[in-house]
Amino acid sequence: xxxxxxxxxxxxxxxxxxxxxxxxxxxxSPCVHSYCKICLENYxxxxxxxxxxxxxxxxxxxxxxxIITLPHTGIDGLTHNHKLQSIVDSLExxxxxxxxxxxxxxxEVKVKKTVQDExxxxxxxxxxxxxxxxxxxxxxxxxxxxxxxPTEEKVVGTSTNGGNNTSFSPDAKxxxxxxxxxxxxxxxxxxxMLYPDITTEKANLQMELEAxxxxxxxxxxxxxxxxxxxxYGSGVNDFRKPYGLAVSxxxxxxxxxxxxxxxxxxxxEGKLLGKIVTDCDIHDISLFxxxxxxxxxxxxxxAILRIxxxxxxxxxxxxxxxxxxxxxxGVAIGVADAGNFRVQAFSPKGRPLGCPLQDxxxxxxxxxxxxxxxxxxNNIVVLLLGTQFAxxxxxxxxxxxxxxLQDSFMKFTSSSISKMFENIAGNF
Numbered sequence: 001x002x003x004x005x006x007x008x009x010x011x012x013x014x015x016x017x018x019x020x021x022x023x024x025x026x027x028x029s030p031c032v033h034s035y036c037k038i039c040l041e042n043y044x045x046x047x048x049x050x051x052x053x054x055x056x057x058x059x060x061x062x063x064x065x066x067i068i069t070l071p072h073t074g075i076d077g078l079t080h081n082h083k084l085q086s087i088v089d090s091l092e093x094x095x096x097x098x099x100x101x102x103x104x105x106x107x108e109v110k111v112k113k114t115v116q117d118e119x120x121x122x123x124x125x126x127x128x129x130x131x132x133x134x135x136x137x138x139x140x141x142x143x144x145x146x147x148x149x150p151t152e153e154k155v156v157g158t159s160t161n162g163g164n165n166t167s168f169s170p171d172a173k174x175x176x177x178x179x180x181x182x183x184x185x186x187x188x189x190x191x192x193m194l195y196p197d198i199t200t201e202k203a204n205l206q207m208e209l210e211a212x213x214x215x216x217x218x219x220x221x222x223x224x225x226x227x228x229x230x231x232y233g234s235g236v237n238d239f240r241k242p243y244g245l246a247v248s249x250x251x252x253x254x255x256x257x258x259x260x261x262x263x264x265x266x267x268x269e270g271k272l273l274g275k276i277v278t279d280c281d282i283h284d285i286s287l288f289x290x291x292x293x294x295x296x297x298x299x300x301x302x303a304i305l306r307i308x309x310x311x312x313x314x315x316x317x318x319x320x321x322x323x324x325x326x327x328x329x330g331v332a333i334g335v336a337d338a339g340n341f342r343v344q345a346f347s348p349k350g351r352p353l354g355c356p357l358q359d360x361x362x363x364x365x366x367x368x369x370x371x372x373x374x375x376x377x378n379n380i381v382v383l384l385l386g387t388q389f390a391x392x393x394x395x396x397x398x399x400x401x402x403x404x405l406q407d408s409f410m411k412f413t414s415s416s417i418s419k420m421f422e423n424i425a426g427n428f
Contacts, residue, residue, distance in 0.1 A: 009087065009091060011234075011235045011236065012084075012087070013084060013087055013088050013091060014235075014236050015034075015035050015036045015039055015236075016035070016062060016063055016236040016260075016275075016277070017035055017036065017039040017040075017042075017043060017062055017275075017277060018036055018038075018039050019236060019237060019272070019275065020036075021088055021091075021092075022034065022035075022036055022081075022084055022085070022088050023036045023037065023038065024036065024037040024038075024080065024085070025037075025080070025081040025084045025085060025088075026040055026075065026078040026079065026080060026081065027078065027079045027080075027081045028061055028066075028068045028078065029068070029078075029079070030066065031061045031063075031064050031066040031068070033061055033062070033063050033064065034081045034084055035062065037075065040075055040078070041075055043059070043062060043277070044057070044059055044070065044075065046312060046313060046314075047059045047060075047279060049313075050314045056069060057069070057070040058070070059279070060279045062277040063260055063277075065261065065279070220359070220362035220363055221357060221358075221359065221360060221362060221363055221393075224356070224395045224396040224397065225393060225394075225395055225396075226379060226394045226395060226396050227269065227270050227393070227394045228270070228391055228392065228393040228394070229266060229270025229271075229391070229392055230242075230255070230264075230266070230270070230390060230391050230392045231390065231391060232388055232389050232390035232391075237264075237272055237275075238390075239255070239257055239264075239390035239391075240257055240258075240259035240260060240390075241257060241258040241259035242255050242256065242257050242258075242370075242383055242385060242390050243256050243257070243258050243282075243283055243284060243370065243371070244256030244263075244282070244283060244284040244285035244286075244295075244296075244371060245285070245371035245372065245373050245381065245383045245392075246285045246286050246287045246293070246373060247287075247373045247374065247375045247376075247381050248287055248291060249289070249376055250268070250376065251267075251268030251375050251376050251377070252265060252266065252267060252268060252273070253265075253266040253267075253268070253270075253375075253381060253392060254266075254285055254287065254293065255383065255392065256282050256283065256284065256285045256295065258281065258282065258283065260277070261277065261278045261279070261280060261281055261282050262275055262276065262277055262278075262282075263275065263276040263278070263282065263285065263293065263295070263308070265310065266392070268375070270392070274310070276293075276308060276310075276311075276312040277312070278295070278297070278306075278308070278312075279300070280297045280298065280299050280300035280303070280306075281297065281298045281299045281300075282295050282296065282297055283295075283296040283297070283298070284296045284371075288307075291310060292307050292308065292309060292310075292315060293307065293308040293309075293310070294306075294307055295307075295308055297317075300317070302319040303317040303318065303319055304318055304319065305317060305318040306318075336368075336369040336370055336371055336372040336382070336383075337369070338368040338369055338370055339368075340358075341358065341359055341360045341361045341367075341368050341369075342355050342357060342358035342359070342360065342369070343355060343356050343357040343358070343369050343372050343380060343382055345380075345397070345399065347399075353399050353400055354399075354400065356380045356395050356397040357369065357380065357382055357393075357395055360384060363384065363386070363389070364386045364387065364388075364389045365386055365387040365388075365389075366386045366387045367384055367385070367386030367387075367389050368384070368385065368386065369382045369383065369384055370383055370384070370385045371383040375394065378397070378398075378399075379394050379395060379396055379397060380394070380395045380397045381393075381394050382394075382395065
């Protein structure tokens, strides 16, 4: 199965509450969103625990917030989505078949390798025995030839008797050996250049510089970047309209998503640990020291703030008028300066400390920081949002040392001005 097709299937068969494949999916009416049976039971029980009991049970859909009326027969009265169930069953059957085929192929490869190893050992032993026999045969042949065929010699000497019988003196013997073979024809190797081609070196250096520039353009704003996670999309675990950002003392990152009224819980390494789905609109978020979430809400009757546990239970709420409160965006020790596409850092006295991140428009169209926080290592955690783009990034940042001369100058100036005004007031 194609990887892209499998990913799309996984998105369609994943429950947006438990973030796993559907287990007995039930469909809500009239919004036609589906969820696992056990997930709906837990979700409805949490909703009912925070509301007064009534004969008619109503609750908002976890995704679209449409008000759903539970049938009188309870959750068993909801429609079982047979199509989704069949897709899940087919996908699991396909995976089991793939696993079986993979195991079969691995076994075949192991058997084939074993056979090849055995054949290699057999060939090695046979070739060694054949080689020994050939050596013995060649030795015997050489001995036979040396005994039967005498060495061809040409004897030159002086004759002592006339006639046919000729005798030679042993001292005058000279053996004529066959001529030596001609020397091999050794071709001349091409001579290497003493100095390298300067033109080629310049071209290679230019290509390397261009490749480095292209790599820098492909990944902008990467200086001191430690990690990045999350993405924009339509999946159940994707950002759609992220807004709030909070970091716990352990380094966990919480992101509020206004589209779907969700709060994502990530680990310090960017792994999704969980998700809280609320029954109201949410905006900015913050964290208490005990780990509870303080959430700015709307469309929650008179509640403007709610306290949630990490499991999604409502621990308390604050009432008030919405139009008396604004929604601040991203203030910690740094400020998310979205209009200038940068993050500015300030000291507790308001002195500028620099820009840990700037020129975020290079990342993508209209990408700007909308929220900022700090983790327990004093690193800058930034929520970036742009056109079809959403991402969380953590940057290593070390604040510069305090400028004691500048601080003392500011104190001296302020004290001098106050004394000057005191003197002026005394003259009057």
